[in-house]
Amino acid sequence: MDAVILQEPQVxxxxxxxxxxxxxxxxxxxxxxxxxxxxxxxxxxxxxAIAYRMLVPESRAGKTMIGDIAKRYPIKLEPSIxxxxxFYDTFDWLLYGAQLMLFNKAQTFHLHRLKxxxxxxxxxxxxxxxxxxxxxxxxxxFRQTLKSKMDVRALLPLFxxxxxxxxxxxxxxxxxxxxxxxxxxxxxxxxxEHTALVNTLILRPLRGYRKNVRKFEQFVADLxxxxxxxxxxxxxSAVSGKKPGDYSAKLNVxxxxxxxGNRAARVIFSCLLQIMRQNEAGIKADIDSxxxxxxxxxxRRTRSALSQIKEVLPQDVTRRFKEDFQYVGKLTNRLRxxxxxxxxxxxxxxxxxxxxxxxxDPLFQFLxxxxxxxxxxxxxALETPVYKDILENWESFLIxxxxxxxxxxxNAEKQVNRLAGRIIRKTYCNVVSRGIxxxxxxxxxxxxxxxxxxxxxxxxxxxxxxxFPQHEIGLLIRQLKELQNNxxxxxDLFVQQESLQLYLENLVAEDHHRGExxxxxxxxxxxxxxxxxxxxxxxxxxxxxxxxxxxxxxxxLFRALFG
Amino acid sequence: xxxxxxxxxxxxxxxxxxxxxxxxxxAREGAPTLLCDLDPQGSASFYFRIRPARKFNRKxxxxxxxxxxxxxxxxxxxxxxxxxxxxxxRNLDIALDKLKRSRRKLRTILNxxxxxxxxxxxxxxxxxxxxxxxxFSAADYLLVPCIPTTLSMRTYDQLIRxxxxxxxxxxxxxxxxxxxxxxxxxxxxxxxxxxAKNGRFLKSHIPYLSDIEQMGRxxxxxxxxxxxxxxxxxxxxxxxxxxxxxx
Numbered sequence: 001m002d003a004v005i006l007q008e009p010q011v012x013x014x015x016x017x018x019x020x021x022x023x024x025x026x027x028x029x030x031x032x033x034x035x036x037x038x039x040x041x042x043x044x045x046x047x048x049a050i051a052y053r054m055l056v057p058e059s060r061a062g063k064t065m066i067g068d069i070a071k072r073y074p075i076k077l078e079p080s081i082x083x084x085x086x087f088y089d090t091f092d093w094l095l096y097g098a099q100l101m102l103f104n105k106a107q108t109f110h111l112h113r114l115k116x117x118x119x120x121x122x123x124x125x126x127x128x129x130x131x132x133x134x135x136x137x138x139x140x141x142f143r144q145t146l147k148s149k150m151d152v153r154a155l156l157p158l159f160x161x162x163x164x165x166x167x168x169x170x171x172x173x174x175x176x177x178x179x180x181x182x183x184x185x186x187x188x189x190x191x192x193e194h195t196a197l198v199n200t201l202i203l204r205p206l207r208g209y210r211k212n213v214r215k216f217e218q219f220v221a222d223l224x225x226x227x228x229x230x231x232x233x234x235x236x237s238a239v240s241g242k243k244p245g246d247y248s249a250k251l252n253v254x255x256x257x258x259x260x261g262n263r264a265a266r267v268i269f270s271c272l273l274q275i276m277r278q279n280e281a282g283i284k285a286d287i288d289s290x291x292x293x294x295x296x297x298x299x300r301r302t303r304s305a306l307s308q309i310k311e312v313l314p315q316d317v318t319r320r321f322k323e324d325f326q327y328v329g330k331l332t333n334r335l336r337x338x339x340x341x342x343x344x345x346x347x348x349x350x351x352x353x354x355x356x357x358x359x360x361d362p363l364f365q366f367l368x369x370x371x372x373x374x375x376x377x378x379x380x381a382l383e384t385p386v387y388k389d390i391l392e393n394w395e396s397f398l399i400x401x402x403x404x405x406x407x408x409x410x411n412a413e414k415q416v417n418r419l420a421g422r423i424i425r426k427t428y429c430n431v432v433s434r435g436i437x438x439x440x441x442x443x444x445x446x447x448x449x450x451x452x453x454x455x456x457x458x459x460x461x462x463x464x465x466x467x468f469p470q471h472e473i474g475l476l477i478r479q480l481k482e483l484q485n486n487x488x489x490x491x492d493l494f495v496q497q498e499s500l501q502l503y504l505e506n507l508v509a510e511d512h513h514r515g516e517x518x519x520x521x522x523x524x525x526x527x528x529x530x531x532x533x534x535x536x537x538x539x540x541x542x543x544x545x546x547x548x549x550x551x552x553x554x555x556x557l558f559r560a561l562f563g
Numbered sequence: 564x565x566x567x568x569x570x571x572x573x574x575x576x577x578x579x580x581x582x583x584x585x586x587x588x589x590a591r592e593g594a595p596t597l598l599c600d601l602d603p604q605g606s607a608s609f610y611f612r613i614r615p616a617r618k619f620n621r622k623x624x625x626x627x628x629x630x631x632x633x634x635x636x637x638x639x640x641x642x643x644x645x646x647x648x649x650x651x652x653r654n655l656d657i658a659l660d661k662l663k664r665s666r667r668k669l670r671t672i673l674n675x676x677x678x679x680x681x682x683x684x685x686x687x688x689x690x691x692x693x694x695x696x697x698x699f700s701a702a703d704y705l706l707v708p709c710i711p712t713t714l715s716m717r718t719y720d721q722l723i724r725x726x727x728x729x730x731x732x733x734x735x736x737x738x739x740x741x742x743x744x745x746x747x748x749x750x751x752x753x754x755x756x757x758x759a760k761n762g763r764f765l766k767s768h769i770p771y772l773s774d775i776e777q778m779g780r781x782x783x784x785x786x787x788x789x790x791x792x793x794x795x796x797x798x799x800x801x802x803x804x805x806x807x808x809x810x
Binding site: 177206208209 | 611612613614633634635636637639644782
């Protein structure tokens with residue numbers, strides 16, 4: 001059965017994520033956690049001194065350090081605690097990006113702020129099983145926070161560490177604690193070669209005793225402690241050789257305005273190729289759906305750049321790799337379609353009345369089975385010499401020094417900023433001239449064509465983003481994104497109805513176990529009606545969205561930036 | 564945020580002890596808690612070994628805002644903060660009298676702390692002055708410790724009458740027995756009488772025990788130095804009952 005064929009599933013997926021993001025934003029406002037979120041928003045509250053680490057030199061580690069402190073201050077020692085923590089983040093470091101760290105310690109998952117390592121929330125985790133997604137955690141506020149931060153990405157273990165912590169209370173003449181300090185040893189676990197122990201001193205100031213902190217800081221600095229050792233994630237990452245934030249699916253290329261076109265194109269293509277390579281392992285291991293998604297976006301951007309940045313590469317090269325990457329893209333289409341449908345399972349069930357929900361199970365069982373098959377197929381395809389050769393040849397082309405005077409590459413030596421302006425201008429004009437012609441009576445195909453034009457404009461703006469003032473181009477990209485969201489939603493809803501319709505027709509054609517099918521058909525019918533309804537609403541919003549995009553300020557800004 | 568004020572017209576009935584111990588128990592459960600020491604004697608501050616900053620006084624308290632926030636001190640216990648008292652508080656009444664809306668002043672001072680704390684305990688000086696009226700309007704609950712004797716019960720009735728005459732919300736008043744000596748006949752009889760007629764009295768009570776008097780020497784909440792004692796248990800029971808009454 002080929003019923004479920006989608007054309008542009010990545011847009012479909014965006015609809016889903018925007019829904020989950022919005023709901024998560026609301027759920028985050030629990031009144032009882034107000035103080036914590038207030039502190040998160042404004043961590044440098046004048047009165048809330050923040051904990052931070054200092055690095056203890058080896059010569060002063062352990063008892064020496066305690067002795068040194070005791071000589072100067074009355075202290076109270078707390079028992080030493082040994083703990084192991086396992087740290088997690090998603091492949092694209094979403095938690096790190098949100099200034100958070102997640103770790104499992106003593107059968108509890110903790111979410112801490114990076115800044116001062118203060119706990120935001122925690123959830124007990126008695127099982128030995130590793131959680132992968134936010135939905136693996138029990139229903140809680142913790143789970144909602146993770147949902148809003150990591151969306152559909154899976155957690156990957158980063159490293160495990162063992163800490164030995166000795167709490168020391170610094171007292172004043174009334175025996176009142178004026179500062180808490182923790183002497184903490186950090187050791188990386190499960191590594192072959194011997195790694196050094198890192199000794200740190202954590203200063204945990206008490207509210208209202210800032211003066212004592214300053215004095216103590218001076219005292220330990222005189223002993224040779226280095227200030228601002230970073231947080232525990234920083235320290236453990238440095239020892240383990242991991243670099244937080246080292247992967248992002250965003251195209252992050254830095255171009256110079258005077259760069260010749262063929263050079264700039266190579267920089268863009270190399271970055272996209274790197275993204276493909278980085279995601280291969282995750283696709284094969286089937287860690288989460290986003291490895292494939294990022295991979296596909298990189299492929300599509302490569303194809304778009306090949307056809308948009310015209311006449312900078314030799315003609316035969318352009319033609320050949322356009323075909324090659326089209327082939328690579330095709331390999332992944334069906335699997336992504338299925339991923340998108342499976343990600344929508346909860347949403348589909350939600351919009352149906354409770355009685356009909358179980359009737360969708362046969363559909364999703366079928367999709368899951370298909371997905372397993374399709375995944376095996378893709379993994380095999382990625383192992384074939386055909387695929388490997390494409391990427392290897394592309395790579396060797398990109399790293400080879402560009403040749404002069406190649407026929408058909410008249411833009412090769414032109415400055416990239418001129419090329420960029422021209423490309424963006426052209427795609428922008430296409431979008432506007434097509435968009436203003438669309439009325440409420442226009443056929444759906446017109447919106448489809450506009451969606452494709454918008455995508456081209458978006459990609460070209462992103463390729464050359466670094467050549468233009470960051471704030472302005474960012475603003476225009478965001479405006480364009482809004483328009484794309486509307487068009488994308490419209491298309492997704494249409495495609496979904498089509499494929500559900502096909503599924504329904506196939507269902508009628510097979511004529512076994514009649515009774516259940518009636519319910520299944522009712523459920524699918526309900527879905528189609530619902531999606532249709534939403535599609536109409538999205539279409540109605542188009543005019544306004546387009547006018548918003550095409551308003552005078554934006555036109556002026558486009559002119560100012562791209563001529 | 565809930566503001567709870569242990570209050571009594573009569574002195575020496577265990578107000579400060581109850582404020583200190585309940586604030587400690589609330590914080591121990593993880594709720595960010597502030598104890599405001601409003602008594603110029605500063606006993607609550609003393610129990611937590613906290614001295615006010617040299618520049619902190621009545622004026623700064625009444626200014627509110629940053630002046631108050633700057634002077635809040637963290638105790639040795641997690642989640643428990645304290646606003647220390649100052650001797651200048653002895654003239655708080657006179658200072659309040661000069662202000663506009665003098666009966667609501669304390670509430671305005673405490674309001675900005677709402678986001679930070681789940682509970683604020685007010686340790687009040689024993690009398691029925693303008694400061695007391697401020698406390699009546701600021702507090703969500705007045706926790707009135709009563710020794711089960713005639714004189715102590717009389718002051719409780721006086722308080723009720725005062726609320727009636729000023730048309731204040733009497734449902735704020737929650738009484739409980741403090742410094743109870745089971746071997747004294749008068750204590751038992753008074754408690755029985757009250758149980759028979761007055762519903763707003765809590766069932767838990769605080770016995771008269773030397774553990775509690777030790778607090779002055781130990782300078783810690785009872786549950787820290789006698790965690791398993793009867794006195795620690797009685798504060799815990801009281802706190803649980805208060806929580807179920809106020810939620």
